[in-house]
Amino acid sequence: MSTAVITPLVEAVGVVKRYGPTTALADGRLTVLAGESHALVGRNGAGKSTLVQVLTGLQAADEGTVRFDGEPAPALADRDAWRRKVACVYQHPTVVPELTVAENLFINRQPLSRGFISWRRLRTEATELLDTWDVHVDPEARTADLKVEDRQMVEIARALSFGARFIVLDEPTAQLDNREIERLFGRMRGLQDSGVTFLFISHHLQEVYEVCQTVTVLRDARWITTAPVADLPRAALVEAMAGESLETIAEQAVQEKIVDDSAPxxxxxxxxxxxxxxxxxxxxxxxxxxxxxxxxxxxxxxxxxxxxxxxxxxxxxxxxxxxxxxxxxxxxxxxxxxxxxxxxxxxxxxxVGMTIGDNATMTVLERLGRFGLVGTDRKRAFATELIDRLDIHAEGPEQPVSDLSGGNAQKVVMARALASxxxxxxxxxxxxxxxxxxxxxxxxxxxxxxxxxxxxxxxxxxxxxxxxxxxxxxxxxxxxxxxxxxxxxxxxxxxxxxxxxxx
Missing domain, CATH: 3.40.50.300 (P-loop containing nucleotide triphosphate hydrolases)
Structure with a gap:
């Protein structure tokens, strides 16, 4: 008896991506079935962002293949074809804050009448699009005035309007509170029921269990495992991500801290x-x-x-x-x-345009030099000490802060707060x-x-x-x-x- 083979909506096999001497992805694999929410997890630097760039057509893989619905991915230059396949909604919205919701939804493709933008048709089409996907946002609202979760839904609606059925959500909950997260998850489930498929990237593993059916783990630029979420206990998931057991990572046995009531x-x-x-x-x-x-x-x-x-x-x-x-x-x-x-x-x-050292020492320049003149050596030594203290993985103080992963970038912000x-x-x-x-x-x-x-x-x-x-x-x-x-x-x-x- 033959079993029908289900063609994955998205399939990446053996994806390799190098940047000069650095291998950002040595063995990227992903198989996403239509209509599921699929989690992609891994520590910073595991290769998640690189895989997403390849899946969304921002970078070409050096080796390996990407297929959508069994067909080879479009040519890199064919942006319209990529938009019809996939979109990524990032932690930091890519909408233009000063424009209205309607303008953002149809940016660079506004309906025209006699060569001019038809504002009435723009509003009508925006309203229809938002209604179709059950997004409750005023099309005439200035996008900057929206809550983060509503800006994300505008981006999802914009992606769906191109025909994409595969949406990558990159850290979508990082700036949301619990209630907003619940609303986002409710909207995701509703969209799933309407035939939308999600790749969900999050560091909050609890969310993976709440909203995803399948999880893929990357570690050290390689695929480690793909499994149904229900079959992978949290400890096993952390172990797959970290390459070490939860107990090893959590040498943090937190004792109850008793503060001295007589402390000032x-x-x-x-x-x-x-x-x-x-x-x-x-x-x-x-x-x-x-x-x-x-x-x-x-x-x-x-x-x-x-x-x-x-x-x-x-x-x-x-x-x-x-x-x-x-x-x-x-x-x-x-x-x-x-x-x-x-x-x-x-x-x-x-x-973002400055180095790690400049960012980390910004709050203490007057302490490192007199009359506004800061000795380079003193600044470098101070920054190097901060990099060591916070275990920032970097080549040194001169490295641009824009090169860092999210975790290391946050450590630079912490270093600067502690520097003073x-x-x-x-x-x-x-x-x-x-x-x-x-x-x-x-x-x-x-x-x-x-x-x-x-x-x-x-x-x-x-x-x-x-x-x-x-x-x-x-x-x-x-x-x-x-x-x-x-x-x-x-x-x-x-x-x-x-x-x-x-x-």
Whole structure:
């Protein structure tokens, strides 16, 4: 009895990609069936991005084949043919922020009337496209004003309008909170039911189990395994990614940290109020790590950014080490003793055109030289020490920061925050979009900052980040509604974040 052979929607076999002496991908393989959500996981540098570039026609493979629906992939120069096959929605949206949703959906292919753009037809076609794929966004809204999740859905709708049925989601949840993630997953499932297939790239393994049916693991530029998600326990998945067991990676047995109640209070905020939060009292002692949890509308990020000098509250006061904390001025906050890892390393954290050394030492130039003159050797030595301390995998301080993987780029942002030896360290989503090992490395820096007597404030949607904290405050609609000491249970914290136990 013959069994029907199912032709994969996407198939990559033996893909090799070299950049000069570097082999970015030695054996890339992927088989994705129509209508599934297929996870692609691996530590930073495993070859995921390179495989995606080959699958989306941005790079030609040096060896190997890529097929769509059994047919060879289009020629690299035929961009329209690629658009009809596949699209990638990146962690950082590629829409043009100043244009409307409708303009973004039909950029470079606006409907014309007598040689001019027909705005009425553009709006009509945009509305029809959004309705077809059940995307609830105003076509006339300025794209910059949309939430991240809505910008992503606009990009997905744009890709589907070309005829692509295969969508690559690259770290789509890195800037979303739990509720937004649930909404994204709900939309993904709905699109799957309509015949859309996803390749889902994420460092949050829990999400792989929630939304994917199959997972492929890359390690050291090679394919390691492909398996049904249901057949691969989390420990086995981590082992496949890391090449070592979960126990080895997690030499992080986190003891419950007991902060000395007699330790001096370094940060003392009273009655802080702004559009996003109301009447917040907050203290952080010397050597204490305090977490802020809450959904995206909770005000947690805005509160942390206010303490880092990015915003001015409309009411309330904050003192750091007994002195008033200046608001609304990042440089003044830095001089007052605040170091910050901002929420978006690309937009706020790194100067992409500069080297690792320049990025890491930007906050301490006056300390490395007098009268605005910085000795190259001193700067290089200081930057090299930071690179070593944070285990940044790089050729040296002169390497452009744009060359780094996500995990190493985030370590550079952390290095710069620590370079000024802050008294208060504000970390906003410090491990978003980084791999398992880089996450451990970054969280180890939190422990060493605590040991140095720094007051640390961690804002995160990641429960693993919050587990490092001595206390976690939960914000709900701008108010602190609960406080948990170390050793809290996941379901308790999540219930508070979701507003379950406070009406």
């Amino acid at each position: 209070i370094l940060l003392d905020a009273r009655g802080l109020t702004a559009d996003a939060y109301q009447d917040v009292d907050l203290t952080v002692r010397r050597g204490e790590v305090v977490g802020l949890a809450g959904s995206s509308g909770s005000g947690k990020i805005e509160l942390a950014e206010s303490l880092a000098g990015l915003y001015s509250p409309t009411g309330g006061t904050a003192r750091l080490d007994g002195k008033p904390l200046p608001f609304g001025d990042v440089q003044s906050a830095l001089r007052a003793g605040v170091g910050c890892v901002p929420r978006d390393r690309h937009e706020q954290g790194l100067v 030896e802050p008294r208060l360290l504000v970390l906003i989503n410090p491990t978003a979009g980084v791999d398992v090992k880089s996450k451990e490395s970054l969280l180890a820096r939190v422990d060493s900052a605590r040991e140095d007597g720094t007051a640390v404030l961690v804002v995160s949607d990641e429960l693993d980040d919050l587990r490092r904290c001595d206390r976690v405050l939960v914000l709900f609609h701008g108010r602190v509604v609960a406080e948990y000491s170390a050793g809290w249970r996941d379901h308790e914290l999540i219930a508070s974040i979701e507003g379950v136990d406070h009406g």
